[in-house]
Amino acid sequence: MKQPRVQIRKMVGYDLDELQDAVGTFIKSCRNPKLQKAKRVLIKPNMLGAHPPEKAVTTHPLVVEAIVRYFLEAGKEVWVGDSPGGSVSVESVWEATGFADLARRYPIKLQNLSTMGFRELEMDGKTLRISEAFWRCGIIINVAKYKTHSLMAFTGAFKNLYGLVPGLIKSDYHRQYPDTHSFSDLLIALWKLTKDRVTYNFIDGILGMDGAGPSAGNPRHFGLFFGSSSIAALDYVAATMMGFKLKDVPYLKTILHTEGILPSAINIPRSFRDHPSLNADLGMVKLSKDLLKHLPQPVRTTFKKLYYARPIIGQACKRCGVCVKSCPVKAIHWQDDGFPLIDTTKCIKCMCCHEMCPYHAIDIQRSLVAKVFG
Numbered sequence: 092m093k094q095p096r097v098q099i100r101k102m103v104g105y106d107l108d109e110l111q112d113a114v115g116t117f118i119k120s121c122r123n124p125k126l127q128k129a130k131r132v133l134i135k136p137n138m139l140g141a142h143p144p145e146k147a148v149t150t151h152p153l154v155v156e157a158i159v160r161y162f163l164e165a166g167k168e169v170w171v172g173d174s175p176g177g178s179v180s181v182e183s184v185w186e187a188t189g190f191a192d193l194a195r196r197y198p199i200k201l202q203n204l205s206t207m208g209f210r211e212l213e214m215d216g217k218t219l220r221i222s223e224a225f226w227r228c229g230i231i232i233n234v235a236k237y238k239t240h241s242l243m244a245f246t247g248a249f250k251n252l253y254g255l256v257p258g259l260i261k262s263d264y265h266r267q268y269p270d271t272h273s274f275s276d277l278l279i280a281l282w283k284l285t286k287d288r289v290t291y292n293f294i295d296g297i298l299g300m301d302g303a304g305p306s307a308g309n310p311r312h313f314g315l316f317f318g319s320s321s322i323a324a325l326d327y328v329a330a331t332m333m334g335f336k337l338k339d340v341p342y343l344k345t346i347l348h349t350e351g352i353l354p355s356a357i358n359i360p361r362s363f364r365d366h367p368s369l370n371a372d373l374g375m376v377k378l379s380k381d382l383l384k385h386l387p388q389p390v391r392t393t394f395k396k397l398y399y400a401r402p403i404i405g406q407a408c409k410r411c412g413v414c415v416k417s418c419p420v421k422a423i424h425w426q427d428d429g430f431p432l433i434d435t436t437k438c439i440k441c442m443c444c445h446e447m448c449p450y451h452a453i454d455i456q457r458s459l460v461a462k463v464f465g
């Protein structure tokens with residue numbers, strides 16, 4: 092039975108010296124020979140959209156700066172890249188998130204993973220396209236953000252791998268795998284295809300997000316910085332510290348089981364073993380989907396109609412059109428008054444619009460039944 096290690100540091104804020112110390116200590120503990128041998132590094136932060144660091148949507152640039160410094164000092168060629176969601180321009184994402192500034196100050200390459208080609212691979216009966224950038228680097232550093240997620244409940248190191256899928260192919264997968272469980276199975280296939288090439292994982296939980304994540308929730312100071320070479324162990328520890336149970340996060344049980352990891356065997360620093368709950372607001376994302384499994388089919392069908400969370404466009408809409416372009420099933424159209432409207436008969440509740448709206452104008456409306464059972 093494996094006994095993976097998850098490193099955790101408490102941090103009051105984003106202090107570059109402290110971050111560099113943690114990055115160096117964490118990475119050195121993983122003793123992966125590729126860290127010596129490989130010449131090129133891909134640092135893969137969460138660059139979901141064009142949001143400034145204080146909104147806690149994207150990985151903080153100071154976290155990435157600490158990792159960049161570590162690898163430049165080790166003499167590596169450093170790429171920093173992601174494939175942002177929806178139709179936003181990658182240049183606007185780099186500017187808003189602080190990564191463009193990083194690339195002006197250090198000899199690194201910002202890479203748009205949407206435009207570098209891809210390899211198509213099969214896993215668990217699914218075909219997945221994964222950016223060529225991922226295959227061209229010997230060291231992969233996955234740097235996630237610590238957030239709730241409207242479709243997957245939690246987003247950490249595992250969900251951050253989805254940015255390896257180029258551009259609008261992501262939207263197409265949302266159309267093909269619309270609900271939490273089918274999308275979770277797709278992500279598990281992606282994880283199986285990539286996990287052995289991912290050298291190390293960090294989660295930036297210094298400023299994270301609770302409520303209606305991954306983009307419209309509340310920035311929360313959790314003061315935590317995590318690291319591990321095991322995605323499964325890392326997400327288990329980070330998600331449960333946020334307040335989730337194993338059953339709340341649809342992929343956790345499967346990936347722990349696939350890796351042969353018993354939660355009780357995960358090695359975390361002694362000072363965090365009885366860590367009090369972070370008291371995060373998880374109500375918006377914790378739909379008790381397991382409940383449905385235990386109902387007989389006719390009851391389940393009726394219950395599903397009453398038990399839902401769906402996107403609603405609110406007054407803050409600036410008519411930018413990002414949601415219209417991002418919807419994988421074209422369920423959002425323009426009305427005569429110039430505002431977008433969601434066709435609820437077409438909507439598959441993938442929450443991409445909620446995730447991508449740059450003005451946080453799309454709320455999640457939970458049905459009364461969902462509020463009672465959620």
Ligand code: SF4
Pocket residue numbers: 404405407408409410411412413414415431447448449450451452453
């Ligand atoms: S809801 Fe958001 S993404 Fe859609 S048009 Fe309005 S501001 Fe843009």
Ligand code: SF4
Pocket residue numbers: 402417418419420421422423433437438439440441442443444445
């Ligand atoms: S309207 Fe929003 S939640 Fe519904 S299918 Fe389109 S992007 Fe997904």
